[in-house]
Amino acid sequence: MAQKTKMIIDKDFRIAEVDKRVYGSFVEHLGRAIYTGIYQPNHSSADEYGFRKDVIELVKELDVPIIRYPGGNFVSNFFWEDSVGPLEQRKKRLDLAWRTHESNEVGLGEFAKWCDAVYSEVMMAVNLGTRGTADALNLLEYCNLDTDSYYANLRRQHGVEKPYDIKVWCLGNEMDGPWQIGHKTAVEYGRLAAETAKAMKQMDDSLEFVVCGSSYVDMPTFPQWEASVLEESYEYVDYISLHQYYGNQQNDTADFFAKTQDLERFIHTVIATCDFIKAKKRSEKTINLSFDEWNVWYHSLESDNEEMDKNPWQTAPHLLEDIYNFEDAIMNGLILITFLKHADRVKMACLAQLVNVIAPIMTEEDGSAWRQTIFYPFLHASKYGRGYALQPVISTGTHNTSNHTEVTDIESVAVYNEEKEEVTIFAVNRNVDEDVVFEADVRGFRGFQVKEYIVLESDNMKLVNSSKKEAVVPKNRTDYVLKDGIFEAVMKKCSWNVIRLGK
Ligand code: AHR
Numbered sequence: 001m002a003q004k005t006k007m008i009i010d011k012d013f014r015i016a017e018v019d020k021r022v023y024g025s026f027v028e029h030l031g032r033a034i035y036t037g038i039y040q041p042n043h044s045s046a047d048e049y050g051f052r053k054d055v056i057e058l059v060k061e062l063d064v065p066i067i068r069y070p071g072g073n074f075v076s077n078f079f080w081e082d083s084v085g086p087l088e089q090r091k092k093r094l095d096l097a098w099r100t101h102e103s104n105e106v107g108l109g110e111f112a113k114w115c116d117a118v119y120s121e122v123m124m125a126v127n128l129g130t131r132g133t134a135d136a137l138n139l140l141e142y143c144n145l146d147t148d149s150y151y152a153n154l155r156r157q158h159g160v161e162k163p164y165d166i167k168v169w170c171l172g173n174e175m176d177g178p179w180q181i182g183h184k185t186a187v188e189y190g191r192l193a194a195e196t197a198k199a200m201k202q203m204d205d206s207l208e209f210v211v212c213g214s215s216y217v218d219m220p221t222f223p224q225w226e227a228s229v230l231e232e233s234y235e236y237v238d239y240i241s242l243h244q245y246y247g248n249q250q251n252d253t254a255d256f257f258a259k260t261q262d263l264e265r266f267i268h269t270v271i272a273t274c275d276f277i278k279a280k281k282r283s284e285k286t287i288n289l290s291f292d293e294w295n296v297w298y299h300s301l302e303s304d305n306e307e308m309d310k311n312p313w314q315t316a317p318h319l320l321e322d323i324y325n326f327e328d329a330i331m332n333g334l335i336l337i338t339f340l341k342h343a344d345r346v347k348m349a350c351l352a353q354l355v356n357v358i359a360p361i362m363t364e365e366d367g368s369a370w371r372q373t374i375f376y377p378f379l380h381a382s383k384y385g386r387g388y389a390l391q392p393v394i395s396t397g398t399h400n401t402s403n404h405t406e407v408t409d410i411e412s413v414a415v416y417n418e419e420k421e422e423v424t425i426f427a428v429n430r431n432v433d434e435d436v437v438f439e440a441d442v443r444g445f446r447g448f449q450v451k452e453y454i455v456l457e458s459d460n461m462k463l464v465n466s467s468k469k470e471a472v473v474p475k476n477r478t479d480y481v482l483k484d485g486i487f488e489a490v491m492k493k494c495s496w497n498v499i500r501l502g503k
Contacts, residue, residue, distance in 0.1 A: 002397045002399075002409050002431050002433075002434040002435070002436045003396070003397030003409070003436075004397075004436070004437040004438075004439060005394065005395065005396040005397070005409060005410040005412075005436050005437070005438050005439065005491075006394070006395050006396075006439045006440075006441070007392055007393065007394045007410075007412055007425070007427075007438070007439070007440045007441065008392075008393040008394075008440075008441040009390050009392060009393075009414045009416075009423065009425065009440065009441070009442060009444065009445075010390070010444035011388075011390075011416055011423075011444050011445065012444070013390050013391040013392075013393070014388045014389070014390060014391070014416075015340075015341065015342075015343045015344050015388070015389040015390065015391050016343040016344035016388070016389060017343070017387070017388050017389075018340060018343045018385060018386055018387060018388070018389050018415060019343070019347040019348065020065045020386055021065050021066045021168075021347065021348040021349075022291075022339055022340075022343070022346060022347065022348060022349045023062075023063065023064060023065060023349070023351075023378070023381065023382040023385070024064060024065060024066040024067060024068065024123065024292070024348055024349060024350040024351070025062075025064045025066075025067050025068070025350050025351045025352070025353065025354040026067065026068040026069075026072070026292065026293060026350040026351065026352040026353045026354060027067055027068070027069050027070075027111070027353060027354050027355065028069070028070060028071045028072035028073075028074050028353060028357065029070050029071060029072075029074045029078075029095065029102055029106075030071070030072060030073075030074055030097075030098050030100075030319060030320065030353075030357050031098070031100075031316065031317060031318060031319035031320050031321065031356060031357045032316045032317075032318060032319075032321070032355075032356040032357065032363070033353055033354070033355050033356050033357040033359070034106045034316070035103075035105070035106070035315065035316035036316055036356070036363060036365050037052075037055065037355035037356040037357075037363055038051055038052060038055050038056075038106075038114055038355055039051055039052070039105075039106050039110070039114075040052050040363075040365070043365075045369075047117075049110065049113060049114075051114050051117060052363065052369065054363075054368060054369040055355055055361060055363060055369045056114075056117050056118055057369075058361045058369055058371065058375075059118040059120075059354065059355075059361065060118055060119065061379065062360065062361075062375070062378060062379055062382055063119075063382045063383060064118065064120050064354070064382070065119075065120060065121060066120060066121045066122075066123050066168065066348065066350075067115060067118075067120045067121070067122060067123060067350075067354065068123040068125065068170065068292055068350045069111055069122055069123065069124060069125065070083075070108075070111070070125065071097065071125060071173055072097070072125075072173055072293075072352075072353075073097035073098070073173060073174065073179070073180060073181070074095055074097050074098065075125045075126070075127050075129070075170075075172070075173050076097065076127055076128070076129025076130060076172065076173060076180050076181040076182050077095070077096050077097065077127065077129055077130045077181045077182070078127050079091070079093065079127075079131075080107075080108060080127075080135070080139050080142075081138075082104050082107070083104045083106075083107025083108050083109075084107050084108050084109055084142070084154075084155075084158055085154075085157075085158050086158075087105065090103075090104040090105070090107070091104060092104065094313060096181055097181060098308060098319060099308045099312040099313065100312070100313060100314055100315065100316070100317060100319075101313045101314060101315045102315075103315060108142075108143070108164075109158060109160060112164050121166075121167065121168070122164065122166050123166075123168040123169075123170060123210075123292070123348075123350070124139075124143065124166045124168070124169050124170065125169070125170035125172065125173055126139060126169060126170070126171060126172065126196065127172070127182075128171055128172030128175065128182065128189070128192055128193065128196065129172060129173075129175070129180060129181045129182025129183075130181055130182045132192060132196065133192070133195055133196045133199050136169075136196050136199075136200060137199055137200060137203060138151050139151075140169075140200050140203055140204060140207075141203065142154060142155050143155075143163060143164045143165075143166050144163045144164065144165055144166060144203075144204050144207075145163060145203065145204070146163055167206065167207060167208055168207075168208045168209075168210065168348070169197075169200065169207055169208070169209055169210070170209075170210045170212075170241065170290075170292065171192075171193040171196055171197060171209055171210065171211050171212060171233075171237070172189070172192075172193065172212050173212065174212060174215040174243065175189040175212045176189075176212065176213075176214050176215055176219055176221055176222075176225045177215045177219070186221065186224065186225045186228035186229050187228055187232060189212065189229060190211075190228055190229040190230070190231065190232025190233050191232050191233075193209075193211045193212070193229065193232070193233045193236075193237065194232050194233035194235070194236050194237075197209045197211075197233065197236035197237055198236050201236065208238045208239065209236065209237040209238050209239070210237070210238070210239040210240070210241050210290045210292065210348075211229055211230070211233050211237040211239070211240050211241070212229065212240075212241050213225065213226050213229070213240040213241045213242050213243075213270060214226065214242070214243070215243050216243055216244050216245070217244060217262065217265075217266040217269075222269075223269050223270065223273045226240060226270060226273040226274070227273050227276065227277060230273070230274065230277040230287065231277060231280075234277055234278070234281055234283060234285070234287065235281075235283075235285075237287065238287065238288065239287065239288050239289060239290035239347065239348060240270060240274060240287055240288075240289060240290070241289075241290050241291070241292045241293075242266065242267070242270055242289055242290070242291045242292075242294075243291075243292065243293035243294070243352075244263065244266060244291075244293070244294055245293070245294070245295055245296065245297035245298070245352075245358075246259050246295075246296050246297075246298075246331060246335075247296060247297065247298025247299075248296075248298070248327065248328075248331075249298055250402075252401070252402055253327050253432050253461050253494070254399070254401040254402075254407075254430075254432045255401040255402045255403050255404060256327060256331060257327075257330065257331060257334060257401075257407075257428075257430035257432070257494075258401045258403070258404035258407040258430070259331070259404075260331075260334045260335060260337075260338045260411065261404050261407060263335060263338050264338060267289065267338070267342050267345070267346065270289055271289070271342075271345050274286070274287040274289075288345050288346070288347040288348075289342070289345050289346045289347065289348075290346075290347065290348040290349070290350075291339065291346055291348070291349035291350070292348060292349065292350040292352075293350060293352040294335055294349060294350070294351060294352060295332070295351055295352050295353075295358050295374070296322070296324065296328040296331050296332065296358075296374070297320070297322060297352075297358045298322070299322040299323060299324075300319070300320055300321055300322045300358075304319050304320055307319065319357065320353075320357040320358045321356060321357070321362070322358050323372070323464050323466075324360075324372045324373045324374045324464065324465075325373060325461060325462045325463055325464045325472075326373055326456070326458045326460060326461050326462065326463040326464075326472050326494075327461040327462070327494065328373060328374055329373035329374050329376060329377055329456055329472060329496065330377075330428055330430070330456070330494055330495070330496055332351075332374045332377045332378060333377035333381075333426070333428050333456075333496040334411055334428050334430065336377055336378065336381040336385070336426070337411050337412065337413050337426050337427075337428065338411075340381070340385060340389045340413045340415060340426070341389070341392075341413050343389035351374075351378055359372065360372050360374050360375040360378055361375065362467070364467050367467055368467055370465060370466065370467045370470065371465060371470060372464075372465055373456075373463070373464065373465055373472040376456055376472070376473070376474050376496070377456070377496050380426070380454060380474070380496075380498045381426065384415065384417075384422070384424040384426075384498060384500060385415045385424065385426065386415065386417060387415045387416045387417030387418060387419075387420075387422075387423075388415065388416045388417075388418065389413060389414075389415055390413070390414040390415065390416055390423070392412055392413050392414060394408075394410065394412060396408050396409050396410040396436075397409045397431070397436070399431060399433075407430065408430075409429060409430065409431040409434075409436050410427055410428070410429055410430075410431075410436055410438060410491065411427065411428045411430060412425060412426060412427035412428070413425075413426055414426070420502065421448075421502055421503045422451070422500060422501065422502040423442070423445055423448065423500075423501050423502070424498060424499065424500045424501070425440055425487075425497070425498070425499040425501075426496075426497070426498055427491060427496075427497040427499070428495065428496055428497070429491040429492060429493055429494065429495050429497070430494070431493050431494075432493055432494055433493060434493055435490050435491060435492050435493050436490070436491050436493075437488065437489075437490055437491075438487075438488070438489055438490070438491045438497075439486060439487065439488045440486070440487040440488075440499070441485065441486055442482075442485055442486070442487055442501060443484075443485030443486070444485075445485070445501060446485075447503055448501040448502055448503060449482065449501065449502070449503070450480060450482050450487065450499065450500070450501055451500040451501060451502045452476060452498075452499075452500045453476060453477045453478070453480055453489065453497070453498070453499050453500070454474045454475070454476055454477075454497075454498040454500070455474065455475055455476075455477050455492070455495055455496060455497050455498070456472065456473075456474055456475075456495060456496040457475065457492045457494075457495045457496075458472065458494070461494065474498075477489070480499075482501075487499065487501075
């Protein structure tokens with residue numbers, strides 16, 4: 001058995017209130033995310049608008065407050081006007097990012113309606129790849145204005161009287177990436193982002209803007225990109241984006257789990273860069289972080305590249321359909337804990353993506369919708385991780401992995417929901433060899449009892465779910481002790497743990 005872990009939590013050790021938008025997600029016009037994902041008029045569960053009700057139910061279960069749309073790389077050559085108005089007049093287009101055919105059967109209006117059905121807000125991205133400020137303004141007028149003017153009237157003509165009132169806007173996508181259609185240098189992009197946000201604010205000053213940070217931490221231009229972009233745009237934007245996907249290509253589970261050390265460093269560096277520009281500009285304003293793409297993504301990469309190469313211009317092909325295993329779920333739990341530990345600066349995050357494309361929810365065209373392994377840590381965090389993130393005081397053992405040193409055995413954070421009088425401890429034992437005795441001092445929560453102790457545990461790291469069988473599902477454990485305010489349990493190696501305490 002590895003060294004015992006001791007944690008102390010207290011109501012007064014607050015990091016910050018968790019912004020519920022940290023449980024956001026992402027739907028891109030990519031693969032089967034839209035067509036045969038959220039939308040399939042010929043499916044037995046389809047509603048009057050063609051949306052799959054089985055998918056709606058699963059999204060509602062996850063309780064996702066905000067969903068980024070319509071891309072991703074797709075947005076950089078997206079002509080939003082083609083996606084609104086009478087169906088028969090919509091232009092069919094070629095999407096260059098994923099080399100697929102886009103029918104535009106589902107567009108802005110349909111997506112906004114679907115978001116209402118799942119109780120989510122839209123986080124809208126504008127095309128700053130092949131388009132610019134003027135088109136972003138037209139789109140904003142169409143979406144948010146109640147004026148007697150061309151694009152607001154066009155929306156009314158399309159049968160939508162009330163503006164969509166979209167609050168959060170992403171200024172392009174991954175503009176640092178050479179793969180991006182309309183890729184730019186940091187200064188080119190920073191200027192364009194600043195001028196676009198400035199003009200859009202003039203139309204509606206209640207908006208919040210996310211400017212593009214780096215596409216991933218190993219981009220050669222990171223973090224100078226962030227510094228240069230913010231030099232140009234600091235006054236006009238509110239958040240900077242971070243994107244990061246992880247994989248276990250080496251089949252080295254211990255090192256895979258250690259990668260949230262890299263994530264920590266990524267977050268720290270972006271915060272430091274934002275605050276450096278803040279200091280340089282003598283600004284009172286703080287830029288927060290929007291981690292608007294995160295997940296595990298590697299299982300499908302090779303076959304997808306081949307498919308796009310050999311069979312371009314298909315409609316809704318099977319792309320990025322990673323089938324997640326048990327260890328991927330644990331990794332996602334570690335990522336969520338890391339975000340909560342930075343609740344003071346990470347205000348939004350989007351699990352990328354939501355349906356069929358690197359997603360927690362999968363659909364069978366002729367069958368059901370089902371939950372991947374990664375569904376569960378997200379579900380638990382979204383359900384029980386609302387309130388104040390508490391600063392964990394932890395002493396835990398450490399281990400080394402092939403590429404990381406002093407990796408903590410237990411990663412943990414707690415969230416206190418004052419209103420519900422509940423506190424939830426989220427913890428991962430990322431030691432792949434040994435169970436760990438976990439002790440939590442919760443004396444600060446007088447009179448609290450354990451309501452539930454939920455776990456994901458398995459000896460088989462490669463266990464997957466499918467439409468036929470959900471092999472990875474949470475279980476409840478009762479073999480713990482809570483005595484005189486001290487909780488104790490043995491956390492299994494490679495496990496996700498959710499300890500809910502309340503009155
Ligand atoms: O989520 C899949 C893709 O990953 C997105 O389109 C892009 O922004 C990122 O590279």
